[in-house]
Amino acid sequence: MLKxxxxxxxxxxxxxxxxxxxxxxxxxxxxxxxxxxxxxxxxHPLTLxxxxxxxxxxxxxxxxxxxxxxxxxxxxxxxxxxxxLKTEPLNRKRTFLMMLMxxxxxxxxxxxTSELIMFYILFETTLIxxxxxxxxxxxxxxxxxxxxxxxxYTLTSSLPLLIALLYLNNKYMHTSMELFFLNQPELHxxxxxxxxxxxxxxAFMVKLPLYGLHLWxxxxxxxxxxxxxxVLAAILLKLGxxxxxxISSVLNPHPSTLMFPIMILALWGILMTSSIxxxxxxxxxxxxxxxxxxxxxxxxxxxxxxxxxxxxxxxLMIAHGLTSSALFTLANTNYERTHTRTxxxxxxxxxxxxLMSTWWLFINLTNMALPPSINxxxxxxxxxxxxxxxxxxxxxxxxxxxxxxxxxxFMFLMTQRGSLSTQYHLLPPTHTREHLTLILHLLPLxxxxxxxxxxxxxxx
Numbered sequence: 001m002l003k004x005x006x007x008x009x010x011x012x013x014x015x016x017x018x019x020x021x022x023x024x025x026x027x028x029x030x031x032x033x034x035x036x037x038x039x040x041x042x043x044h045p046l047t048l049x050x051x052x053x054x055x056x057x058x059x060x061x062x063x064x065x066x067x068x069x070x071x072x073x074x075x076x077x078x079x080x081x082x083x084x085l086k087t088e089p090l091n092r093k094r095t096f097l098m099m100l101m102x103x104x105x106x107x108x109x110x111x112x113t114s115e116l117i118m119f120y121i122l123f124e125t126t127l128i129x130x131x132x133x134x135x136x137x138x139x140x141x142x143x144x145x146x147x148x149x150x151x152x153y154t155l156t157s158s159l160p161l162l163i164a165l166l167y168l169n170n171k172y173m174h175t176s177m178e179l180f181f182l183n184q185p186e187l188h189x190x191x192x193x194x195x196x197x198x199x200x201x202x203a204f205m206v207k208l209p210l211y212g213l214h215l216w217x218x219x220x221x222x223x224x225x226x227x228x229x230x231v232l233a234a235i236l237l238k239l240g241x242x243x244x245x246x247i248s249s250v251l252n253p254h255p256s257t258l259m260f261p262i263m264i265l266a267l268w269g270i271l272m273t274s275s276i277x278x279x280x281x282x283x284x285x286x287x288x289x290x291x292x293x294x295x296x297x298x299x300x301x302x303x304x305x306x307x308x309x310x311x312x313x314x315x316l317m318i319a320h321g322l323t324s325s326a327l328f329t330l331a332n333t334n335y336e337r338t339h340t341r342t343x344x345x346x347x348x349x350x351x352x353x354x355l356m357s358t359w360w361l362f363i364n365l366t367n368m369a370l371p372p373s374i375n376x377x378x379x380x381x382x383x384x385x386x387x388x389x390x391x392x393x394x395x396x397x398x399x400x401x402x403x404x405x406x407x408x409x410f411m412f413l414m415t416q417r418g419s420l421s422t423q424y425h426l427l428p429p430t431h432t433r434e435h436l437t438l439i440l441h442l443l444p445l446x447x448x449x450x451x452x453x454x455x456x457x458x459x460x
Contacts, residue, residue, distance in 0.1 A: 207240030211269020312381025314457035
């Protein structure tokens, strides 16, 4: 594990020391090598499939796919940000890249740590570079407001988690995830146990986010620069799902008085946020709300705690990470040429950028979970697990899937079809850099169809 963490950490000083001519090319090459090196984590030779490296860092089939996804997205974020940083002075370019490397290092450590208290500290540390990226490099004046929402939602919800973890440490004299997994403690039903359950889950519910606690997400996405949007959608939301999976082994049995309202809220959120997508005029806000809709399915699956549901949740998290990151990259290519995100103003881009239109089609099809995409496998597993738990949920998930398909097609038709506005007849052509970024999003999505078990989080 250290052979990935240490080189990533050493990229932070290298952003300050490299010559300006080779800054981007060296960092992309270095991060790409690291992402290829991280693929080794998929190999689990031991019986329990846990690779112990030190007392503090552990890799198992749940954390490995998320670490690989984090490593894979770093070079793509640098590639996508090049045009955004073109006019910036050199010191700001270096600071931006340094923030990305810092965020990357803390994310890998967060997914790899085996102690719950250390996980909490690193979970909160990811907040700092993300906040700086949104508030310093966002495109509009509202970015400070978005940063405040992001900061206070996350901090307020994570304080109860810290108190709950300190209580666990006092009670069991350890907070090791492995020991909790191997020897699952049972919560004795007392008056305070539902509060303890809620305290543990609230921080992750906000991070995912659960419908009702999601107001920070569209703001943060709309105001963030392209690298900020990519890392938010692809990895930071998955921190919430990963945390839920990890802490659930400590929380048996789940109190039904709190479990049912959260399940209902998550299922209702799938319908509500999908419907909001149909009425969106801002392209980035539409993609952000679609993330909330997909994460609603993940929340229901993790709370169910059945093997099918957890497998579906892991698969959908990775698939959604790649898909939503690709959608934000596409939205950014449009924004860089037209300088607007309003859907009504930019139509008929297929005539101006025909190859980009192909990427739009493919990525929208994966977003609506068209067979045989990996998104479909994740959604089918979750929907089946939900149906086994309660048969009426098939109506909600079915309608949610239908609306998802509708807004995905709506997004494609609004941006690509129709007649091109006269003000956009001299659009700059697309670059190889942009096509490479999108190919590197679609390639893993295509290859994972051949072996979905790599990312399914199966411990058996």
